[in-house]
Amino acid sequence: MLKRGEEMQRDLWTSLLLVWITCVQYSSMAPLNNQSQSLQTASAMIPRNRPSEGQRILSRAKRGWVWNQMFVLEEFSGPDPILVGRLHTDLDMGNKNIKYVLAGEGAGTIFAINERTGDIHAMKRLDREEKAEYTLTAQVIDRDTDKPLEPPSEFIIKVQDINDNPPQFIEGPYKGSVPEMSQVGTSVTRVTATDADDPVYGNSARLVYSILEGQPYFSIDQTTAIIRVALAGMDREMREEYLVVIQAKDMGGHMGGLSGTTTVTVTLTDINDNPPKFSKGSYEFTIPEDLGIGKPGGRVKANDRDIGENAKSAYSIIGGDERDVFEIVTDAQTQEGILRLKKPLDFESKKSYNLTVVATNIRADSITGGPYMDQATVKIIIEDADEPPVFTKSAYLFDVHENAAINTVIGAVAARDQDATHSQVRYFIDRHTDLERQFNINVDDGKITLAKPLDRETDMWHNITVTATEVRNHSQISRAIVAIKVLDINDNAPEFATEYEAFLCENGKPGQVIQTISAVDKDNPSQGHTFHYRLEMLNNPNFTIKNNLNNSISVLAKHDSFRRQKQETYLLPIVVTDDGEPPMSSTNTLTIRVCGCSRDGTVQSCNVEAFVLPIGLSMGALIAILACIILLLVIVVLFVTLRRHKNEPLIIKDDEDVRENIIRYDDEGGGEEDTEAFDIATLQNPDGINGYLPRKDIKPDLQFMPRQGQHSGPNGVDVDEFINVRLHEADNDPTAPPYDSIQIYGYEGRGSIAGSLSSLETASSDSDQNYDYLREWGPRFRRLGELYSVGESDKET
Numbered sequence: 001m002l003k004r005g006e007e008m009q010r011d012l013w014t015s016l017l018l019v020w021i022t023c024v025q026y027s028s029m030a031p032l033n034n035q036s037q038s039l040q041t042a043s044a045m046i047p048r049n050r051p052s053e054g055q056r057i058l059s060r061a062k063r064g065w066v067w068n069q070m071f072v073l074e075e076f077s078g079p080d081p082i083l084v085g086r087l088h089t090d091l092d093m094g095n096k097n098i099k100y101v102l103a104g105e106g107a108g109t110i111f112a113i114n115e116r117t118g119d120i121h122a123m124k125r126l127d128r129e130e131k132a133e134y135t136l137t138a139q140v141i142d143r144d145t146d147k148p149l150e151p152p153s154e155f156i157i158k159v160q161d162i163n164d165n166p167p168q169f170i171e172g173p174y175k176g177s178v179p180e181m182s183q184v185g186t187s188v189t190r191v192t193a194t195d196a197d198d199p200v201y202g203n204s205a206r207l208v209y210s211i212l213e214g215q216p217y218f219s220i221d222q223t224t225a226i227i228r229v230a231l232a233g234m235d236r237e238m239r240e241e242y243l244v245v246i247q248a249k250d251m252g253g254h255m256g257g258l259s260g261t262t263t264v265t266v267t268l269t270d271i272n273d274n275p276p277k278f279s280k281g282s283y284e285f286t287i288p289e290d291l292g293i294g295k296p297g298g299r300v301k302a303n304d305r306d307i308g309e310n311a312k313s314a315y316s317i318i319g320g321d322e323r324d325v326f327e328i329v330t331d332a333q334t335q336e337g338i339l340r341l342k343k344p345l346d347f348e349s350k351k352s353y354n355l356t357v358v359a360t361n362i363r364a365d366s367i368t369g370g371p372y373m374d375q376a377t378v379k380i381i382i383e384d385a386d387e388p389p390v391f392t393k394s395a396y397l398f399d400v401h402e403n404a405a406i407n408t409v410i411g412a413v414a415a416r417d418q419d420a421t422h423s424q425v426r427y428f429i430d431r432h433t434d435l436e437r438q439f440n441i442n443v444d445d446g447k448i449t450l451a452k453p454l455d456r457e458t459d460m461w462h463n464i465t466v467t468a469t470e471v472r473n474h475s476q477i478s479r480a481i482v483a484i485k486v487l488d489i490n491d492n493a494p495e496f497a498t499e500y501e502a503f504l505c506e507n508g509k510p511g512q513v514i515q516t517i518s519a520v521d522k523d524n525p526s527q528g529h530t531f532h533y534r535l536e537m538l539n540n541p542n543f544t545i546k547n548n549l550n551n552s553i554s555v556l557a558k559h560d561s562f563r564r565q566k567q568e569t570y571l572l573p574i575v576v577t578d579d580g581e582p583p584m585s586s587t588n589t590l591t592i593r594v595c596g597c598s599r600d601g602t603v604q605s606c607n608v609e610a611f612v613l614p615i616g617l618s619m620g621a622l623i624a625i626l627a628c629i630i631l632l633l634v635i636v637v638l639f640v641t642l643r644r645h646k647n648e649p650l651i652i653k654d655d656e657d658v659r660e661n662i663i664r665y666d667d668e669g670g671g672e673e674d675t676e677a678f679d680i681a682t683l684q685n686p687d688g689i690n691g692y693l694p695r696k697d698i699k700p701d702l703q704f705m706p707r708q709g710q711h712s713g714p715n716g717v718d719v720d721e722f723i724n725v726r727l728h729e730a731d732n733d734p735t736a737p738p739y740d741s742i743q744i745y746g747y748e749g750r751g752s753i754a755g756s757l758s759s760l761e762t763a764s765s766d767s768d769q770n771y772d773y774l775r776e777w778g779p780r781f782r783r784l785g786e787l788y789s790v791g792e793s794d795k796e797t
Contacts, residue, residue, distance in 0.1 A: 070084050070085035070120065070155065070156075070157045070158070071084075071157070071158050071159075071160045072084045072122050072126060072157060072158075072159055072160060073126075073159075073160050073162060074125075074126045074127055074128040074159045074160065074161060074162055074164070075125060075126070075127065075162055075164050076122070076125060076126070077125045081112070081121035081122060081123050082121060082122045083119060083120070083121055084111065084120040084121060084122050084157055085119075085120050085157075086117065086118050086119045086120070087100055087113070087118035087119075087120065087138050088118055089118075089140050089149075089150060091140060091149055091150065092118075092140075096116060096143070097142065097143055097144070098140050098141070098142065098143060098149060099115045099116070099140070099141050099142070099143045099146075100113050100114070100115050100116075100117075100118040100138065100139075100140060101113070101115075101138070101139045101140070101141055102120065102136055102137070102138055103136065103137045103138075103139070103152070104134070104135055104136035104137045104154075105134040105135050105136060106134050106136070107136055109123070109124075110122065110123055110124050110126070110134070111123065111134070111136065111157065113138075118138075120157075126159045127159075128159040128160070128161045128162075128197075128198065129165060129196045129197070131159065132158065132159055132198075133156050133157065133158045133159060134156065134157045134159075135154060135155075135156055136154070136155055136156070136157060137152045137153065137154050137155075138152065138153050138154075138155060139151075139152040139153070160201070161197055161198035161201045161202065161204055162197075162204070163197055163202070163203075163204035163250060163251060163256075163257070163258060164197070165195055165196035165197045165204075165258070166195070166250070166258035166259060166260050167193040167194065167195045167207050167248040167249065167250055167258065167259060167260040168193060168194055168195075168196075168260050169191060169192070169193050169246075169248065169260060169261075169262035170192075170193075170194060171191075171192065172191065172262030172263065172264075173262055173263040173264065173265070174189060174191055174262065174263070174264040174265070175189075175264070175265045175266075175267070176188045176189030176227065176264055176265070176266045176267070177266065177267045177268070177269050178229060178266065178267075178268060178269065179268070179269050179270075179271050180234055180235055180236035180237075180268040180269065180270065180271055180273070181232075181233060181234065181235065181271060181273060182229050182232075182234070183229065183232060184228075184229055184230060184231070184232050185228050185229060186228060186229040187226055187227070187228055188218065188227040188228060188229060188264075188266055189226075189227050189264060189266075190224065190225055190226045190227065191209070191220075191225045191227070191246050191248075191262060191264065192225060193207055193209070193225070193248035193260060193262075195207060195250050197250065203250065203251045203252045203254070203257075204250055204251065205250060206250060206251065206252045207248045207249065207250055208222050208223075208248070208249050208250075208252060208253030209221070209222050209223070209225045209246060209247065209248050210222065210246070210247050210249070210253075211244060211245065211246060211247075212245040212246070212247050212261065213243065213244060213245035214242060214243065214244030214245060214264075214266075215230065216230055216231050217229070217230055217231045217234065217242055217244075217266075218230050218231075218242070218244050218266065220246060222253075225246070225248070227244065227246070227264060227266070234268055235268075235273075236268040236269070236270050236271075237274065237305050237306075239268070240267060240268050241265060241266070241267050241268070242265075242266045242267075242268075243263060243264075243265055243266075244263065244264040244265075244266055245261055245262075245263055245264075246261065246262050246263070246264060247259050247260070247261045248260050248261075248262075270306050270307045270308060270310050271306075271310065272306055272310040272361055272363055272364065272372070273306070274304055274305040274306045274310075274372070275304070275361070275372030275373065275374055276302035276303065276304045276313045276359040276360070276361060276372060276373065276374050277302055277303055277304070277374050278300065278301070278302045278303075278359065278374050278375075278376040279301060279302075279303060280376065281376055281377065282376060282377040282378070282379065283298065283300050283376060283377070283378045283379070284378075284379045284380075284381070285297055285298035285339070285378070285379070285380050285381070286380075286381045286382075286383060287345070287380060287381075287382065287383065288382075288383045288385050289345045289346070289347040289382055289383060289384055289385040289387065290345075290385040290386075290387060291341055291345060292341070293341050293342070293343070293344065294340055294341065295340065295341060296338045296339065296340055297326070297339045297340065297341060297380065298338075298339045298378065298380070299331075299336045299337065299338055299339070300315070300328075300336065300337045300339070300357060300376060300378060301334070301335065301336040301337065302315075302335075302337070302359035302374050302376075304335075304361070306361075309362065309363045310361065310363055311335065312330075312335060312361070312362045312363070313330065313335060313337075313359040313360060313361055313362065314330055314359070314360050314361075314362050315328040315329070315330055315337035315357060315358070315359050315360075316328065316357070316358050316360070317355050317356065317357055317358075318356050318357075318358050318375070319355065319356035320353055320354045320355040320356055320378075321353060321355055323343065323350075324342060324343065325341065325342060325343045325345065325353070326339055326340065326341065326342060326353070326355065326380070327339075327340050327341075327342050328340070328357060337357060337359065339355075339378065339380070345382050346418070347382050347383070347384040347385070348418060348419070350382070351381070351382050352379065352380060352381045352382060353379070353380040353382075354377065354378075354379050354380075355377070355378040355379075355380065356375060356376075356377060356378075357375060357376050357377075357378050358373055358374070358375040359373060359374050359375070359376075360372070360373040361373070384419075386419060386470075386473060386476060387417075387418060387419055387476065388468070388469070388470070388476035388477055388478040389415040389416060389417050389418075389425045389468040389469070389470060389476070389478050390415060390416060390417075390418055390478060391413060391414065391415040391468060391478060391480040392413075392414045392415065392416075393413075393480065394480060394481070395480060395481040395482075395483065396411065396413055396466075396480060396481070396482045396483070397482075397483050397485070398410045398411035398448070398482065398483070398484050398485070399484065399485040399486070399487050400450065400454065400484060400485075400486060400487065401486075401487045401488075401489055402453075402454050402455055402456040402457075402486050402487065402488060402489055402491065403453055403454070403455070403489060403491060404450055404453070404454065405450070405453075406450050406451065406452065406453065407449050407450060408449060408450045409447055409448070409449050410439070410448045410449065410450065410484060411447075411448055411482075412445060412446045412447040412448065413427065413441075413446040413448070413466050413468075413480055413482065414446055415427070415446070415468035415478060415480070417470055421472075423470040423471055423472045423473070424470070424471040425468050425469070425470060425471070426443045426444070426468070426469055426470075426471055427441050427442065427443050427444075427445075427446040427466060427467070427468055428441065428443065428466070428467045428468075428469070429441050429448075429464055429465070429466055429467075430464065430465040430466070430467055430479070432465075433463065433464045433465045434462075434464045436452065437451055437452070438450070438451055438452045438454065438462065439451055439462070439464060439484070441466060446466070446468075448466075448482065448484075454486045455486075456486040456487070456488045456489075456523075456524070457492065457522045457523070459486065460485070460486055461483060461484070461485055461486070462483075462484040462486070463481060463482070463483050463484075464481075464482050464484070465479050465480070465481060465482070466479070466480050466481075466482050467479050468480070488523055488524050488525065489523075490523050490525070490578065490580025490581055490582065490583075490584055491523065491584070492521060492522040492523045492584060493521075493576075493578070493584035493585055493586035494519040494520065494521040494529070494531050494576045494577070494578045494584070494585070494586060495519060495520065495521075495576065495586050495588055496517060496518075496519060496520075496576070496588045496590075497517075497518045497519060497520045500515055500517060500590050500591070501591050501593070502514045502515035502555065502590060502591065502592045502593070503592070503593050503595045503603050503606065504557060504562055504570075504592050504593065504594050504595065505595060505596075505597035505601060505603070506562055506563060506564065506594060506595070506596055506597065507560070507597060507599075508557055508560055508562070508597070508601075509557075509560055510557060510558060510559050510560055511556050511557065511558075512556065512557050513554045513555070513556060514543070514554075514555045514556065514557055514592060515554070515555045515590060515592075516548070516552055516553070516554050516555075517533070517552060517553050517554075517555065517574065517590065518551060518552040519531045519533075519551065519552075519576045519588075521578055521584075523578070523580060525580060529551060529578060529579075530551065530578070530579045531551050531576055531577065531578055531579075532576070532577045532578075532579070533545055533547065533553045533574060533575070533576055533577075534574070534575050534577075535572070535573070535574060535575070536573035536574065536575055536587060537573070540558075540572070541558065542557070542558055542559070542562075542570060543555055543556065543557060543558060543570070543572055543592070544556050544558055545574070553574075555572065555590060555592075562594045563594065564594045564595070564596070564606075564607075567594065568593065568594055568606075569591060569592065569593050569594070570591075570592040570593075570594070571589050571590075571591060571592075572589065572590040572591075572592055573587050573588070573589050573590075574587070574588050574589070574590055575587050575588075576588060593606050594606070607619065771785065771788035774788055
């Protein structure tokens with residue numbers, strides 16, 4: 001701080017000395033200065049802005065102001081205000097009747113004026129870097145009346161610079177780089193310092209650059225501040241980074257100037273100046289004979305002291321691999337050379353390899369030349385392995401005629417064991433490729449035979465896989481593809497290309513073309529198809545054919561007398577024959593319909609019914625009428641059926657409806673005698689006819705469907721005939737009485753509580769029976785109750 005204060009004091013005295021010299025020069029040139037100032041003041045009387053139209057321009061012929069040019073030193077901080085300058089006018093006679101007034105930038109705050117003498121003082125410390133000049137206006141007024149005596153005049157107070165700001169590196173600290181092994185004078189980077197002092201006045205902003213730290217490796221230009229290499233042969237592998245301290249000093253670098261510093265980190269970038277180097281001169285690997293193609297067999301590595309792209313190497317084999325069995329590739333992550341197989345190894349033919357491997361830098365450097373390389377020897381020892389048999393071919397192609405006989409030999413495959421043991425080989429067909437088991441193979445000699453007939457039209461190609469295994473080791477399996485082509489024979493007859501249906505106009509002319517016909521054949525002869533057509537009836541009276549010479553024919557009409565009323569459809573058999581060996585033929589039928597056509601030959605109708613129906617009715621109308629009739633019949637039948645199957649009873653009567661029939665029972669054993677009495681209502685009951693006899697005293701839980709009788713109900717049928725039929729059936733029934741059985745009797749009314757009268761249920765003696773309950777059965781059984789009551793009374797008497 002003490003040194004800095006001394007420098008500022010020295011600069012202040014230097015500035016004061018310069019001001020004193022300037023004042024002396026102005027004093028010696030006073031007349032000239034007064035003249036020039038008078039002119040300046042006169043010009044100041046003219047307004048700076050151009051007057052508008054009609055405005056009067058002020059002017060004076062006499063100059064009234066007199067003063068010196070004004071400057072003030074920045075950073076002056078004395079105990080009293082510093083005198084900047086003095087204003088004076090010719091009107092000032094010393095009688096103290098005038099007053100000086102100051103206005104403008106800083107007037108009254110920074111600058112103050114003595115009203116009587118016109119002296120201007122700076123009241124505050126000024127900094128040129130904040131504001132370099134101030135524009136003020138001076139005016140003289142009458143002290144008593146405050147009226148201006150002179151127009152206002154503008155002047156400038158300039159703040160004079162001193163060296164109070166050191167240089168600064170705004171963008172620091174800096175980083176730079178330069179390739180290693182660069183020549184002396186190679187540019188590294190450039191630094192820039194700024195000085196806030198006035199670059200025009202004096203040397204306060206004149207900067208000089210120098211290096212404080214970083215020699216002898218680097219140098220700097222004092223004016224441009226460009227840093228350059230000063231020492232040749234700098235090696236990145238020895239030292240990669242340097243720290244350089246740069247100084248900028250003002251005042252042209254002379255003593256007393258202010259200075260600033262910054263740092264520059266210089267990094268040496270890598271160049272390819274180091275070759276790759278194998279860690280060993282020779283390598284040795286042992287790999288099995290059955291190592292897969294593309295599998296790694298060993299790794300080698302050449303180290304490089306360079307970095308990045310300069311450290312990458314490419315490996316290659318330059319000797320010892322005459323069979324081109326190996327390849328070497330670079331691992332992008334580890335930069336190792338990986339030995340891989342390109343072809344299968346064969347221990348029996350070669351048991352070891354001596355390879356010469358070279359590592360070469362990928363990138364060549366323009367400074368050092370290159371590329372660099374290194375080489376090493378790699379010995380590879382092959383271990384014997386049990387290998388699967390090897391087919392003589394990887395794929396086989398055979399052909400066989402379709403419909404060839406079973407067990408026909410198609411071809412043979414062959415494989416051999418190349419190991420020293422030369423084991424016997426067995427052959428098999430992979431049934432996953434022969435699901436239908438159409439082929440067989442001899443396990444010993446590999447001959448492939450047919451197991452089923454082949455059809456070319458079904459499958460033209462068959463691809464099967466044949467496997468070969470060693471007898472001693474079934475795990476060693478090899479495979480080969482066998483493609484079998486089925487050769488065509490002429491075993492399919494030609495036929496129409498589609499189902500043809502031709503139409504013939506009634507008004508057509510003889511010779512008109514009815515239909516053009518072509519044929520197809522599933523066979524595929526090498527020379528293509530040629531078809532021959534003929535009519536099955538050579539002398540057909542209605543039609544003939546014409547060969548179109550392109551394996552197609554046209555069917556022609558022989559006359560114009562075709563009528564639908566006479567014959568609506570004609571069936572024309574045509575025989576098609578191919579030219580295969582042996583020739584195959586087939587008979588195809590062309591359906592020709594006779595139709596009504598317009599004059600231009602457009603088919604309008606092919607239905608013969610339109611000519612036989614009554615006028616006004618077509619076939620469609622008749623079909624509609626017939627459908628309506630059938631619908632009505634169905635409705636009538638349904639209605640009748642529903643009426644006949646109503647669920648309400650037909651003859652259920654009230655209890656008051658008593659129909660008494662005296663029935664005589666003379667049972668003397670065996671069966672029971674049929675009564676001749678009958679009720680016409682009973683005969684009219686369908687349930688009674690069908691054998692269903694509901695009880696009136698018991699409500700059935702479940703009603704079964706009655707069996708279907710041989711006759712319908714007696715409604716509308718002669719009663720005598722019905723009774724006779726039933727009697728005839730009873731007489732011819734082999735299960736009829738005298739055998740004891742449960743009999744079915746005529747209908748006696750629903751809800752009846754009468755029990756069965758069968759002899760099977762009368763085993764008890766009369767003495768055990770109580771017939772009083774018969775009286776409770778109602779009017780129908782009153783007579784029966786009286787008879788049994790009489791019997792009981794007779795026993796008592």
